[in-house]
Amino acid sequence: MIRHAPRVALSLAVSLLLVACSEPEPVTQAPRPVLVVHPQPAADAVESFSGEVRARFEPELAFRIGGKVARRLVEVGDRVKKDQPLAALDPQDVGLQLDASRAQLTAAEANLRLARAERERYRKLLDRQMISHSQYDTVENQYLAGEARLNQLRAEYNVAGNQAGYAVLRAPRDGVIASRNLEAGQVVAAGQTVFTLAVDGEREVSIAIPEHAVGRFRVGQAVVVELWSRPGQRFAAHLRELSPSADAQSRTFAARVAFGDGGIGAEPGQSARVFLQAEGDGVLSVPLSALAAEKGEPYVWVVQADATLHRAPVRVGAYGEERVPVLDGLKPDDWIVAAGVQVLREAQAVRPVDRDNRAVQLAAKE
Structure with a gap:
């Protein structure tokens, strides 16, 4: 019996070696449970x-003339009334222009009175035939020119008066000052926005x-x-x-x-x-948690009839708080994975369940 012991030990060692070299039995993974839902009509997804x-109405207010800002009378958020002063320019220059225009108007009025008196004297001389018609026409033209000059200067004086009034910017309507873009001492151009008024x-x-x-x-x-x-x-x-x-x-x-x-x-x-x-027929929506993306291309996982996964590219609309519209790529009866989509893979076997953890029959509606 002792002589046969080496042979038995050798046979046992060979058997153990063969067992160690044999391939292990493959381990079958259980299908992964996944929460699935149907896409909902977009009417249920509000953006x-x-x-x-x-x-x-929010008019942008500006001075109609340029100049240096002398006073700023309101702040942002102040409520103002119609015609209330908001800011004022330095009136010195426009005041001088008004004085100059007034002086020219006074001189033109005096010249016209002189031309009128001269025309009357020449008319009397013409009636007595003491002067020619050409002489009278010359005086008549001088009078008409003086009258036109007076009308011109009167219009210029009115413009100068308006310019002086434009040195004060007033609110066109009741409202609230929404923005301010000027300070005292700033030089502004005509038409440059200095306030925005939020009209009541x-x-x-x-x-x-x-x-x-x-x-x-x-x-x-x-x-x-x-x-x-x-x-x-x-x-x-x-x-x-x-x-x-x-x-x-x-x-x-x-x-x-x-x-x-x-x-x-x-x-x-x-x-x-x-x-x-969102308006549109046939637009569906899915939970935000069901959406994944790769290289900027969105997709969802669709559970196929054999309980395996398929990655379905989709075209989506604007994201909402909880859902996102799907414009193309899904059908209303598709079952899609609603959570944990980042850890799934193509053709993976899954066990679909609903939100109550009940098994879902893929051929049935949710």
């Missing part, structure tokens, strides 16, 4: 845009619509506005104005939203949020 309350009355919300979403909105479209100062209160409004061209820097389209009721008490400068409903 929101941040904006600022603005006045319906109608209020609007100014928003910017992204370039890829502007085609889905139209003037007159119904929207809803919520003021940051009054959370939970929403006001009916409509899209009153939409710019036909994009801003050169932001590439967004400026839009104005008008309130349906002018008595909501919104003031210029308040923050607001505008909720717009």
Whole structure:
């Protein structure tokens, strides 16, 4: 028995070596559970845009003449009345121009009186045939020229008077000073904007619509506005104005939203949020958590009939708070993964469940 021990040990060693060299049995991974949902109609996905309350009319105010600012009488946020002085230029130069125009007008009036008296004397001499018609015509022309000169200087005097009045900038309507661009001592040019006036009355919300979403909105479209100062209160409004061209820097389209009721008490400068409903037939939406992207190209994971995943490229609209419209790439009866999309891979086996952790039959509707 002792002589056979080496042979037994050798056989045992060979058997262990063969077992160690054999390939291990493949481990089968259990399908990964994933939360799935159906795409919803875009009517359930409302897009929101941040904006600022603005006045319906916001004229930019400027002096009609140039000069040095002598006084600034209002600050930003001040409420002003119609014809209230806002700022004044140094009146010295326009005052001198007015005095010079007045002196010229006085001289022209004296010259016209002299020409009128001369014309009357020559008319009497002509009636007595003591002078020729050509002499009388010369005096008559001098009178007409003096009369025209007087009319010219009178008009110039009126202009000079207006110029003196233009040295004081006044509010054209009741409102609030929205911006100020001048200080006392500053030299301004004629037509240079120095104030912006937010006129009392109608209020609007100014928003910017992204370039890829502007085609889905139209003037007159119904929207809803919520003021940051009054959370939970929403006001009916409509899209009153939409710019036909994009801003050169932001590439967004400026839009104005008008309130349906002018008595909501919104003031210029308040923050607001505008909720717009994208228009279009057949537009679907998915949760933001279902969307992934690679190299800037968005996609979602669609669960196929054999419970494996397929990456479906999609074309999306403007992102909302919780959902995003999908313009192309999905069907209403598709099952899509709604969470954890970053850790999934193509053709991966999954176990689809709903939000209550119940198994989903892929052939059935949610």
